[in-house]
Amino acid sequence: MNALAAMLRPLPSETAHVAVPQTRGYIINLLRGLSPVSLENEIQRAAQAGFNLLLFPIYNNGWTLFPSEAARSYGMKRISPLFSKWNPLATACRIAAASGLSVWAYGRPFNFHPRFSIADHKLLHSHPDWRLRTHPDYQSGYHRRYELWHPCPLNPDYRRYIGDVLTEVAHAYPITGAVLYYSSYGLHGGPLGDFPYCFCESCKAQYREAYPEADLAVDAGSNIERVRAWQLQMSHETLDYLRHRILRARRALRFICRARPHWRAEPPTQRVIDRNVRLMDWPELMDSGAVDELLIDPDDEPLSADLGTRVAADYAYLGDRVLFSPIVTVEDPASLRIPIRVLYRYPIPGFIAQFQHLLSSDEAQAIRESYFSEPAMIAEANPVRTAIWLLDQVRLRHQDGSPLGTLMADMLRILTRQLPLPDNFSMLQVIEQNLLGLEQFIRRGRLEPLQVDDDVMRYLGLARRFVRMAGLDVRA
Numbered sequence: 442m443n444a445l446a447a448m449l450r451p452l453p454s455e456t457a458h459v460a461v462p463q464t465r466g467y468i469i470n471l472l473r474g475l476s477p478v479s480l481e482n483e484i485q486r487a488a489q490a491g492f493n494l495l496l497f498p499i500y501n502n503g504w505t506l507f508p509s510e511a512a513r514s515y516g517m518k519r520i521s522p523l524f525s526k527w528n529p530l531a532t533a534c535r536i537a538a539a540s541g542l543s544v545w546a547y548g549r550p551f552n553f554h555p556r557f558s559i560a561d562h563k564l565l566h567s568h569p570d571w572r573l574r575t576h577p578d579y580q581s582g583y584h585r586r587y588e589l590w591h592p593c594p595l596n597p598d599y600r601r602y603i604g605d606v607l608t609e610v611a612h613a614y615p616i617t618g619a620v621l622y623y624s625s626y627g628l629h630g631g632p633l634g635d636f637p638y639c640f641c642e643s644c645k646a647q648y649r650e651a652y653p654e655a656d657l658a659v660d661a662g663s664n665i666e667r668v669r670a671w672q673l674q675m676s677h678e679t680l681d682y683l684r685h686r687i688l689r690a691r692r693a694l695r696f697i698c699r700a701r702p703h704w705r706a707e708p709p710t711q712r713v714i715d716r717n718v719r720l721m722d723w724p725e726l727m728d729s730g731a732v733d734e735l736l737i738d739p740d741d742e743p744l745s746a747d748l749g750t751r752v753a754a755d756y757a758y759l760g761d762r763v764l765f766s767p768i769v770t771v772e773d774p775a776s777l778r779i780p781i782r783v784l785y786r787y788p789i790p791g792f793i794a795q796f797q798h799l800l801s802s803d804e805a806q807a808i809r810e811s812y813f814s815e816p817a818m819i820a821e822a823n824p825v826r827t828a829i830w831l832l833d834q835v836r837l838r839h840q841d842g843s844p845l846g847t848l849m850a851d852m853l854r855i856l857t858r859q860l861p862l863p864d865n866f867s868m869l870q871v872i873e874q875n876l877l878g879l880e881q882f883i884r885r886g887r888l889e890p891l892q893v894d895d896d897v898m899r900y901l902g903l904a905r906r907f908v909r910m911a912g913l914d915v916r917a
């Protein structure tokens with residue numbers, strides 16, 4: 442702790458800690474249909490229930506949910522034809538702000554599956570060159586449909602279009618984060634016969650640039666490992682590109698992805714997919730700071746007491762440094778007790794709920810009384826403030842001259858100086874390392890006879906992740 446001790450300076454005032462950092466997300470489901478009145482009702486119910494964050498769709502099946510110059514410049518209607526008379530995103534932002542909710546823009550750029558469709562998509566008809574393309578040896582009716590539902594994520598023109606759409610949203614609307622939907626990404630690894638994509642003109646040309654002597658379609662037969670490695674690298678580049686576009690538009694935005702938990706066993710109703718076939722290496726992307734947080738898809742599984750086991754599997758796969766939150770599908774509002782219980786057992790900042798039906802006023806009231814009676818702030822909104830709140834909980838449990846309490850008071854003093862906006866990367870890194878060291882010290886029983894309970898370990902682990910997030914914010 443020497444480096445830390447050297448930085449200690451007394452600070453005159455303690456921080457005031459108001460709300461619990463707990464992210465309570467609510468997803469607006471387009472399939473129910475939207476009108477200005479229904480949207481206002483739904484957002485107000487979510488606020489009444491105690492949610493503090495709205496995930497609002499900005500781009501779905503190739504249509505924007507706000508009047509978009511980018512869409513028009515690429516030959517599309519400015520807004521989804523269902524919303525030609527009003528601007529759902531502007532309305533959602535206005536009502537959310539009036540109800541005390543933040544908004545994360547929620548985009549589904551890589552999958553236009555009819556299951557999620559509210560208006561037939563036109564984009565890949567207008568831009569056939571943006572479609573994913575099947576390997577010439579595997580043409581079939583199934584694959585032709587697959588091509589129509591999936592733009593090629595590696596196509597630079599399509600990528601630029603999505604970057605333009607995200608930039609417009611970041612410039613014009615008061616969102617605090619952007620969530621990209623990777624749950625049904627068109628590209629997969631594995632044997633060519635299982636996933637014979639993508640062999641569009643742009644993929645072939647880009648592959649030739651990477652390997653001047655090679656032909657993508659031929660390599661797919663003889664050197665599939667190289668093709669998959671290249672697709673993985675290019676998929677990461679697309680994600681990096683989109684992140685840079687959105688952060689260039691507005692630096693303070695959180696950049697979050699929604700992913701399917703391919704690291705867990707597939708639910709029995711679904712096709713078994715090999716664990717290693719996904720072309721996004723999430724642990725690596727999160728470790729490098731390319732993604733702030735992962736939202737874990739419920740994978741069509743109903744919310745049940747298994748959630749704890751599943752979160753434990755996510756934790757084991759994604760690692761100890763990164764942030765993730767579960768998305769839960771809620772049939773019965775009373776089942777929210779399950780994710781609430783999980784929040785108190787694992788180092789996760791919150792959860793995101795997608796309700797299967799609209800909440801009644803009574804249900805919203807019951808949720809607030811049973812689960813969300815305390816006001817909460819969005820944990821990701823200000824990572825330093827969140828870390829301070831968490832470490833202060835540890836301090837409060839270890840007053841009375843315990844070395845842990847003293848250490849927490851010291852760290853709090855230092856962290857408080859990083860408010861309102863963090864600016865000292867190396868100092869935050871030192872705190873992160875010291876917290877990790879402290880956790881290991883406690884796990885090895887080196888603080889005995891001092892008793893440290895599981896809550897304290899969870900607070901320390903979560904605080905360490907938010908200190909890291911603050912450091913990455915400074916570096917960005």
Ligand SMILES: [Zn+2]
Pocket residue numbers: 572573574593594595596639640641642643644
């Ligand atoms: Zn392609």
